[in-house]
Amino acid sequence: MVYQEESYLELENLFNPQSLAILGASGNKNKLGNMLIKSLIEGGFKGEIYPINPKTESIEGLDCFASVLDVPTEIDLAIFCVGADKVINGLQECARKNVKSAIIYASGFSEIGEAGEKEQQRVNQIAKQAGIRLIGPNCVGIVNTSNGLMATFSPGLTGVPENKQREVGFVTQSGAFGVLTYIAAAQNRLSFNYFVSVGNEVDTEFSDVIEYMLHDSNTSVISGYLEGEKSPHKLRQLAKQALDKNKPIVIMKAGRSNAGSKAAASHTGSLAGSDKIYDGLFKQTGIIRVDDYEDIIAFTKLFLSKKLPTGKNTAIVTSSxxxxxxxxxxxxxxxxxxxxxxxxxKKDIEQNIPSYGSALNPIDLTAAAAVSNPELYIEPLKVLANDPETDIIIFTEFPMGWTEDNPSLKEFVDICRNTDKFILIATFPLEGMSIPKSADYLEQNGIPVIPGDLNPIRALKKLVQYSEKYEKNKRANEQTSPKISRKNELQLQPGATLSESQAADILDLYGIQTTKRAIALSLDEAVNQANTIGYPVVLKVDSPEIPHKTDAHAIALNISNEQQLRKTFNQILKNAKEYNPDAQINGISVQEMLPEGIEVIVGVTNDSVFGPVIMLGLGGVFVEVFQDTSFRIAPLTRNDAIEMIEELQSFPILKGFRGRDSVALEPIIDTLLKVSAFASDYGDAIKELDINPLIVYENKVVAADAMLVVQDSKKVLKIGG
Amino acid sequence: MVYQEESYLELENLFNPQSLAILGASGNKNKLGNMLIKSLIEGGFKGEIYPINPKTESIEGLDCFASVLDVPTEIDLAIFCVGADKVINGLQECARKNVKSAIIYASGFSEIGEAGEKEQQRVNQIAKQAGIRLIGPNCVGIVNTSNGLMATFSPGLTGVPENKQREVGFVTQSGAFGVLTYIAAAQNRLSFNYFVSVGNEVDTEFSDVIEYMLHDSNTSVISGYLEGEKSPHKLRQLAKQALDKNKPIVIMKAGRSNAGSKAAASHTGSLAGSDKIYDGLFKQTGIIRVDDYEDIIAFTKLFLSKKLPTGKNTAIVTSSxxxxxxxxxxxxxxxxxxxxxxxxxKKDIEQNIPSYGSALNPIDLTAAAAVSNPELYIEPLKVLANDPETDIIIFTEFPMGWTEDNPSLKEFVDICRNTDKFILIATFPLEGMSIPKSADYLEQNGIPVIPGDLNPIRALKKLVQYSEKYEKNKRANEQTSPKISRKNELQLQPGATLSESQAADILDLYGIQTTKRAIALSLDEAVNQANTIGYPVVLKVDSPEIPHKTDAHAIALNISNEQQLRKTFNQILKNAKEYNPDAQINGISVQEMLPEGIEVIVGVTNDSVFGPVIMLGLGGVFVEVFQDTSFRIAPLTRNDAIEMIEELQSFPILKGFRGRDSVALEPIIDTLLKVSAFASDYGDAIKELDINPLIVYENKVVAADAMLVVQDSKKVLKIGG
Known part of the structure; x- marks a missing residue:
């Protein structure tokens, strides 16, 4: 789907229809076409419902119609409770009737292979031509609890939740997992306003639903379960808008592992993309990535407190x-x-707890607080609420019996409401001990109560990260990497691997610092060039066909004088020719010998899902052993570049560590942005770019070696002004 | 307590008393001394119960006695339901009565500070003199569900559990956390046979209870909650025996974090020891370290299947x-x-699942298996049960309604019983969906059913690790590092930091490879020595007072000829004297210049809890940034040394990575064992030993620099023959 600014408005017909047609409506209580109608009636759906069934007069008290064409009014939404074989026919009738949107539950499309894929394309064609917005096929439907649109056959989703605080939208690529999350949330006193199972996403995609929720003023948090995003750049844009609005997007992205990623690709029938890149994209955009449904629930409950932590300094108050x-x-x-x-x-707290308690952090109120004297919770809270060094206060339990009329509870809540500290009650997850009587009241007053099995601390960390990102976004003027004007031109052969000097020439075009170098076609030329560059020098064969110069023994470091150079030059040429007699050799590259520094790698890969992706890693053997890398999708903002550097586990080494000099980060940021500019200009042509190593010094960086591989499928392309 | 082989037998009086005296017995239903008696009666305790109360004739139908001295028979166990102020007096009477053991619940001892500490010492003294074995004070008591000894006042622990499979002992340093674990276990259909809250451990310690359970034939798994172990070397011995017996010890060790470790020290009143060393000790001994009560429950349930996984290859079967x-x-x-x-x-499975399912791994049976056709579970299981490439089979759910008389269930269980595959049902943690009707039956047949919120996969990983350790232990003949015979002697000043050459001399004594070196007192001597050693050489000042030679500019590398040496020698001497005019300078150390290799660090620290601890880490700046270190307590076995190396994240670099040569691991193992021998011989004298770097080559290692700091408090000590 092409991303159009206002396309989400069309989804209004899906989520807020005035009139529904139920294709496959049935009087048989065991049939989907009956359960659905009952579910809508019980949900209190306000609009018109038109059951479609040529063989019946009325279903559940509603008049039946033989076909959608017989319905006397306009139809906003058609719900297909029919098998895959009847979808095309039904959809053609909907097209003639100018139905505005449709939900198709049936399985038997792209997920079963080629035949299904063909059928699905026909569905898509008919819908596109008629302007019908579709959800599905192969989904469990949608729910809008605000208007009683319980348009799903899943027994777990029927009945509008009693909880009135419903401001969380949920969109899922797995029906079953989505339903389980919905139920788990309800069991934890969290109700969604929207539930959307997108199925095969023939028309409405995961990010389309996010876009709709982004513009829905009743939604405070957007949550989802994702296996593979089809439009990552759209998601990136939406996430930026969401961050501007302080409307967090929290996504459980499945497929972290190899096996999981393969299964996800097979499950959704699409490319899943590298999981590390998802990580990068999510960090880049402030999307909160979680690993389980528990985190979705816990994070959301924390956010619904409508406070953001102002820092990481945490005080723990416990009775054990x-x-x-x-x-x-x-x-x-x-x-x-x-x-x-x-x-x-410490002293102020000590005065208000038993002598055998502790006013260290954690603060131990002792079992007295749990058993006989719950008022012990009040005074330490008062003290902490006024402590400028505390940002977060965690209670590991709470008086179970306090009810709304308890003056201590009122006092507790008042203190919480009048402080900017983030306050969380994270209880022990035991039946009968995790939910105090006042839990709902506490949460209505912005104090989340979350049992430990939902991992509230893990979710709290994510809220702190979100809060930091939100604040940074407010301050920053985020521009993606600026265009770089270039002068020269270069031609690239599709599928070619460029020689180092050719790759370095491109880096030069983008203003990236490379080594002083020259290509020598003869020994005498090399001697002259070395004199110009200054000893010590490095000699390397320059050939697109010999990318691994060390393997070919076609590189010599630290040549300190002419005598050594003369000895080495011919040897390198000989080694190169022996290594690959057919290689086209451009000459011998004479380069300055760079002093030692910290080696990093900067790379670009062209991902099938995300397009050009920028990578930064610690150099040498460590990049692979410690997997100390960060990824972002192009183009980068300046802040992306900074975060890529800070995210490295080896960042302390760059910052100066244990007596080592720190290096200036600005040249690394600058290089990343320039690489990003190149990737944005010619992303389609780049298969792989590796600057390895980029040597980092106190005040500058130098690309000591580079490799560029051009995409196979592209035509010869010009790079230049 | 001194560790005696048979001391655990004395605990028999605590856990299997024939007669009990209840000090502070009461007729008042709200008093501890009444609740306890009722708890014992309700638990069905078989022995005699003697309430002690001078003011009452009978309690709960039992005759009262004014004092323990009035009880006509021998008393195995006295239970103190009295306040701290009455403990000493009661204990003195127990001593006169020759009572064999006692439980003291009262708080108000070492945990409240100095005054309590004194009182506690008196308690200990009286008990020791009288030979009374004690549990407590400041504990919630003990439970032995096999004889109804419900000797606890905690309401969460009363009533013998119905579950008959009770073969898990549990010992805890936190009463409250222990009780919560006990309840959580029961809620997950796991019952303990022993529950022991050790409180302040004035006599019976955490490891004493482990020892008792180790020798108890009804206990299959020993579990515990630990904040600080007082006798780590005893625990090490016990763990070795437990591994021999295939009786796993699973411990939740709290205090991983700085704050947590400090709080643990304050909570137990003892030194908590470095958490990294606990990690090492546990790995060394096969103790399963877990991070939450969930893992205790899940691991134990997995182990009670009485199967161990034969490998890591896992097949997942799902309906979603x-x-x-x-x-x-x-x-x-x-x-x-x-x-x-x-x-x-794959083909065999595909034939038995719906066409829209998947026989990839995970195997997707589709929702049909969950909804309409649970028999789908059988055939894929049959196929996997005979697949030699599968070790573990995980079902993500199970037919909820199958009861014991269902033939499919019987077939399922039969297949499971007749395969060596480890089979786990890891269900979605939703009320009403996590526990199939047949759960108990399945578990009785060795198929654990564990809801996802208990993290069964994390526990399964730990079972795989345990299985590997158990198998290794069976094969290995584990000797700790052999004594090394030494010839020379050295004298060490307490508190001294040794010069590099002095430290290297000690390494030589233990046969650890050091650099060729000599101490030059004059320039001419240095020239001669350099000629003997061979250029290039290194010059370093040798002084105990200048341990950081680089800071003092008192080191010069890579000196390639006499001329350079002459220039450098005096400069180094000058720099050293300027840096520290008072330093005693032994001379200039002339050393061979070592070629580049992989740098690692080997160290010894003397931990206040564990004694000498051996450390191995990747060298250079990386050891601190990546914290890539492993620890073991001395003495090491050969296997400990191997595991220390394999545990490093950078192990692939040593093994040879991406075209780098591998290094022989034997010299590293050898060095670790020699360092361990030194640490065992002179552990008390060593404050800190650092071999940094130990340079690792293809066939050897060389200690390129070393530092040794001697303990302050020790007298001059001789090292040698």
Missing amino acids: GGRGINEADRCEAFGLKINPLNEKV | GGRGINEADRCEAFGLKINPLNEKV
């Missing part, structure tokens, strides 16, 4: 020493800070 | 595509292998 320690372990494991309280705060 | 992907992600994240099935297996 052991539990306090565990929670501290968990907080630190997830990057929150558990600092000792300052002396004043 | 999405769920299969998630489970595959989870398996790979935890190091299990999800390989594609071989063609034959």
